[in-house]
Amino acid sequence: MGGGRCRLVSRRSRRCCVLRSTSSTRSDSGFTLIELLVVITVIAVLAGLVGPMVFRNVGDAKISAAKAQLELFGLALDQYRLDNDYYPSTAQGLEALRTAPVGEPPAANWRGPYLKKPIPLDPWGHPYIYISPGSQNPTGYDLISYGRDGKPGGEGEDRDLGQ
Numbered sequence: 001m002g003g004g005r006c007r008l009v010s011r012r013s014r015r016c017c018v019l020r021s022t023s024s025t026r027s028d029s030g031f032t033l034i035e036l037l038v039v040i041t042v043i044a045v046l047a048g049l050v051g052p053m054v055f056r057n058v059g060d061a062k063i064s065a066a067k068a069q070l071e072l073f074g075l076a077l078d079q080y081r082l083d084n085d086y087y088p089s090t091a092q093g094l095e096a097l098r099t100a101p102v103g104e105p106p107a108a109n110w111r112g113p114y115l116k117k118p119i120p121l122d123p124w125g126h127p128y129i130y131i132s133p134g135s136q137n138p139t140g141y142d143l144i145s146y147g148r149d150g151k152p153g154g155e156g157e158d159r160d161l162g163q
Contacts, residue, residue, distance in 0.1 A: 057156045059148075062123035066145045066161050069120065073097070073128065074163045075145055076114040083109045085143050087132045092129050094119045124157075126150040136162070 031039075031141055076097045081087050084107050088096035091103060097114040101105040101107050134142030144162040147154055154160065 004055055009090065037106075062148070064160065065123045069122070070128070070145065070161060070163050072115075073130075077141060077143070079109075079114050080107075080112070083107075083111045085109075088130075090131050094128065121147075123146045124150065 003031060056132050073094060077087055080097060084105075085127065086105055087107060088094075088101055088107075091105070092101040092107075096107065096110075097103070098119065099111060100110045101113065119128070124145075124147065126146060129144040130141060131144075134140055134143040144160055146152055147159050147161065148157040149159075151162060
């Protein structure tokens with residue numbers, strides 16, 4: 001009865017052997033349904049608390065990445081202006097930082113490329129907007145990322161970022 005592990009020495013030892021084998025089968029049976037439900041509930045509560053913080057941090061990271069990219073474009077545009085006495089036209093765009101632009105105004109002193117890598121999209125997958133002369137900065141340029149929604153205006157991750 002004890003799984004071959006007990007010798008029947010007396011009636012008392014037989015009961016001990018049976019009790020031992022019964023307790024070992026309980027520990028081998030695994031988790032109860034209640035225990036599993038408690039664990040699942042705890043995991044769901046933690047995910048509910050931590051999830052929004054993680055997604056908010058992702059949004060903040062995208063905003064920081066867009067600001068850093070705008071700053072890098074600004075430095076390259078300033079170097080372009082130092083070499084050529086003006087910023088590229090809207091038609092020439094940010095690509096003038098990578099390849100010598102054609103058309104007006106001519107870039108006779110172009111010493112680029114001013115950026116080593118191709119012009120990326122913003123962190124939300126939209127192109128950066130370059131306008132020269134700018135409406136916000138008539139003697140310079142406007143450089144804008146329209147944020148997550150890709151449209152002017154908005155708040156939070158949808159707000160416009162620019163220089």
